[in-house]
Amino acid sequence: MNLREKYQIPAQTVITIAGTVGVGKSTMTQALADALHFRTSFEKVDTNPYLDKFYEDFAKWSFHLQVYFLAERFKEQKRIFEYGGGFIQDRSIYEDTGIFAKMHYDKGTMTPIDYETYTNLFDAMVMTPYFPHPDLLVYLEGPIDSIIDRIHARGRDMEQQTPHDYWFEMHERYENWINNFNACPVLRINIDDYDLKKDPQVVDTIVSRIAHMLAQTSHLRK
Ligand SMILES: Nc1ncnc2c1ncn2[C@@H]1O[C@H](COP(=O)(O)OP(=O)(O)O)[C@@H](O)[C@H]1O
Numbered sequence: 001m002n003l004r005e006k007y008q009i010p011a012q013t014v015i016t017i018a019g020t021v022g023v024g025k026s027t028m029t030q031a032l033a034d035a036l037h038f039r040t041s042f043e044k045v046d047t048n049p050y051l052d053k054f055y056e057d058f059a060k061w062s063f064h065l066q067v068y069f070l071a072e073r074f075k076e077q078k079r080i081f082e083y084g085g086g087f088i089q090d091r092s093i094y095e096d097t098g099i100f101a102k103m104h105y106d107k108g109t110m111t112p113i114d115y116e117t118y119t120n121l122f123d124a125m126v127m128t129p130y131f132p133h134p135d136l137l138v139y140l141e142g143p144i145d146s147i148i149d150r151i152h153a154r155g156r157d158m159e160q161q162t163p164h165d166y167w168f169e170m171h172e173r174y175e176n177w178i179n180n181f182n183a184c185p186v187l188r189i190n191i192d193d194y195d196l197k198k199d200p201q202v203v204d205t206i207v208s209r210i211a212h213m214l215a216q217t218s219h220l221r222k
């Protein structure tokens, strides 16, 4: 019996994993998908044609990158819908606007006109009754020092060159963002409490918490 059956999680459930860069979303996505026998929807980092350029020059490439991410995530959303759910998604679409686009606009590395164009597009595509929200957002959080260690351990070149202040600011913004997030139910998980690398069996406890939260919020999906 897999964990989905053990904890009676509906087969069509869609769970999105949110959290700052390097916190462990991809690792959690794979662990949950394996445990629940769900499909995965990963961010494609290596094939992103703007990401390296963006880290070299935020002001020049922030708009292009946001439009690219929006299109990619929307295509993934369509794929999830066509399969009828049963997915774990690595990063939510809400973080693109709520964290990244907003942060670059506030820092002056996205122009007001580009920001307005982007948010209009985002709202027209996502903030409508026709866009199915996930059943649950699992929010990963933890101390910024451990997260920066993970970014360094992973070793993506463009992230190594980025000043730590960028990651500090993002970490702080995530905290405010999640405290005001209400598009779907949220389960908060602290990375200090569960170490999927050292103890893969801990996924059982995480799935039981997910099942509990899904049961508590099932009335919202009827
Ligand atoms: N529990 C953990 N303990 C130590 N390192 C971890 C843990 N979970 C993830 N990592 C490592 O941290 C780095 C970032 O994790 P990743 O899942 O890619 O994060 P994200 O998708 O949020 O950017 C990777 O090198 C990954 O192997």
Ligand SMILES: Nc1ncnc2c1ncn2[C@H]1C[C@H](O)[C@@H](COP(=O)(O)O)O1
Pocket (backbone or CB within 6 Å): 019, 020, 021, 022, 025, 026, 043, 045, 051, 065, 066, 069, 091, 095, 096, 097, 100, 101, 159
């Ligand atoms: N919407 C985004 N804007 C800017 N940068 C973004 C956006 N979404 C993801 N990214 C970056 C951040 C990381 O460098 C990579 C992958 O993110 P990760 O949290 O490691 O999965 O893309």
